[in-house]
Amino acid sequence: MGAGTDGQGRPAVARLLGAVARTRTGKDGVPAAGRAKAAGRKPAGRDGQRNVSLFRRIFLLNAVGLTVATALLLGPVTVSTPILPGEALVVVLGLALMLVLNAFVLRIGLAPLQRLGRAMATADLTHPGARAPVTGPAEVAELITTYNTMLDRLETERATSSARALSAQEGERRRVSQELHDEVGQTLTAVLLQLRRVADRVPGELREEVSQAQEATRGSLDEIRRIARRLRPGVLEELGLHSALRSLAGEFTTHGLSVTHHLDADVPPLNDEAELVVYRVAQEGLTNTVRHAGADRAELRLRRVTDGVELLVRDNGRGPGRAREGAGITGMRERALLVGAAFSLGPAPGRGTDVRLRITTTGGWSPQQRPGATTAADTATDTGTGTDTDTATASEGDR
Template identity: 60%
Template sequence: MALFWRIFGLNAVVLGVATALLLWAPVTVSVPVALTEAVVLIGGLGVMLVANAVLLHVGLAPLERVTRRMATVDLLRPGQRVSVTGDGGVPDLVRAFNDMLDRLENERATSSARALSAQEGERRRIAQELHDEVGQSMTAVLLELKRAADRTQDPVLRTDLQHAQETTRASLDDVRRLAVRLRPGVLEDLGLISALTTLTTDLSIHTGLAVHRHFDADLPQLDQQTELVLYRVAQESLTNVARHAEATEVTVGLRRAGDVVRLLICDDGRGIGLAHEGAGIRGMRERSLLIGASLDLEAAPQGGVQVILSVPLSQSGG
C-alpha cells in the first residue's frame, strides 16, 4: 500500500469509528451546549486524536528508523542496515535504502582499492627516486667533502668540512629512512614479521619508547595485499603513538585466534578522542575494508588506546 493511502486509511478508520459512535450513541447536543455535553465532545476529540497519533506512529515507524540510520551511517563501517518486514510502500522504501547502501559500499570499496593501489605505486616510485637519485647524489657530495677535507691544510676549514660531512650523512640517513617508510623492502624480501620487527626497532631507537613484541611463530601464510595492509595499519598506529600519545611504552602483537589473525597495538599514553577520527584512522579503516577485516579502536587498560585489526583467514588466503 502506498504511503498516501496508508495514512488516508488510518485517518479514515479513526473518523469512521468516531462517526459510528456519534450515530449510535444515545447522546444528543442541545443548543446552547450543556457543560456535560461539551466535556463528552472534547473527551471524544481527545481520544480520536490520540488514536490517530498512535496509528500514525506505528505506520511511520520504519521511516523514523531510516531517518536515524541516514544520520549515523558510515560507509567505513559496512553492514549498517534497517530491519524491514512486510510489503508495500514503506517496506519497499526501506529495502530501496538498504540496496542503496549496498551499492555505495561496493562503489566505495572499489574506488578505495584503486586509490590505495595508485598510492602504493606512487610510493614505490618516489622511494625508488629517493634511493637511486637523491641518495646517490648525496653520497657523491659526501665523498667530495671527505676528499676536500683530506686535501686541505687549514684546520679550521677541515673542521667545517667535517661538520658538513656529518650533516650530509645525517640527511642521507633521513632520506634512506623515508624511502624505507614509503616502500618497505624488508616486507617484500623477508616477510611481515621481519618488517614489523624492523618497524618497531626503528621506533624505539628514534623515540625512546619501550616496545614489547608478541608475534606467534605459527602464523598462517597470508597473501601480499593482506601483509601490506597489516604493515600499513601498524605503521600508522605507531606513528600516531609517537606523535600524539605521549606514551612511554607500546605493545605490538600479531597472533592467530581461531580463524582470525589479529594485530594489536596498545600504548599507555593519554588516549585520543575516539569520537572524532582523523584522516589517519579513516585511512586505516579504508585499508581494512580491502581485505574484509574489521578495525576497532578502544580505550586501553593502562590508559592509552589499543588498535585491533582482525583479519578473517578466509579473506586473506590463509
C-alpha cells in the first residue's frame, strides 16, 4: 500500500474531502450552512473581510504584479545594457516588494489553516469543549466551522457510546453481585450449617479440623459479601450518597491508611446517574491511593460549590507524576463525561494527589431528593475505624 492511501487505495486527500462532505451534510443530509440559517445564525465566514476569498486575494495580487510587468514592457521605460546600478536597485526593490506583499497575503490567508492544524493535532475527546476559532477567508472559515461541527458530533456520539458502555457495565456488576449473593453465598451458608452439624458428631481429634474448615468457610462467605457490596453498592440505593461515602471511607481505612471524610449536609440532591458517578470516582480515587500513592492518609470531601457539587479525594502520597494515564483515570474521565461533569487530577498542595469531580446544575441535579441522602450526621467529620484490611475493589483501573 503506497504512502498517502488507505487500505482501498484511495488517496488521503480524497478521504479527507469525503469526511468533510459527510460532516457538512450531517446525518440528516442537510448542509451545515443550511442548518445554521434554519437556526437563525449567519453562516461563518460571510461577514466583513471574509467576503474576499483566499483565491481572490492571491489572484488579485498576482494580477497586479503581472499588470505592472506588462506596463513596463509596453511602456517607454528602457533598461541600459549593461544595467546601471540605479536601474538594478529599482528592479530589486520592485521584486522585493512583490515578494513581501505575496508573503503577507499568504501569511494572513493561511494563518487560520495553521491554527486549525494545531487544533486538530491537540484534539482530545476526553477533554471536550476545545474548538478552533473561526477566522480567515470565507472558504477557510467554512472549513473550520465544518471541523468544529464534526467535533460536536464526535463528542456527542462518544458520550452516547460511553453511556451505553457504562450502563452495560453497571448492569453486569449488578448481575454478578446478585449471583454471588444468591448462588455462591447461599451455597457457602449451607456448607457452614452442615459443618456445624458435623462438628457435634465427629470424634474429638477431628473437631479442630472441622472448626478450621468452619472458619475458612465463614471467611470466604464474608469475602463474597464484601465483593458483592463493592460490585453493587446497595447502601447507595437504600440510604443515599452520604451514607455510601461514609461506608466507603470505612472500607478503605486500614492499618496503613487513615481515611477522613467531610460531607456537607447542604449538598443539593443529585439524580441516580450522578450519584453513581460520584461514588465510583471516589471508589477509584481511593483505590489508586492504596495501590499507587504510597500514602498513609487520605481525605474524602463532598461539598456544595457555587455552580453545583464537588467531590475531592486527596492523599499525602508521592503525587501523580508524569506517568501515562491508566485505565482507572480514563474510566473516571469517561464517567464524568457521562453526566457532563468536570474531572481533574493533579498534585495536591504540598504533597500528594488531588482528584476532583465537579457536577454543575446541568450535569446531574434532580428536583427529587432521595430518601436518606442528607442527614444531620453528615456534617460530622470523623476518621474511619474499620478493620477490614482488604483494599482491593471491583474496579480494575490503575493510576
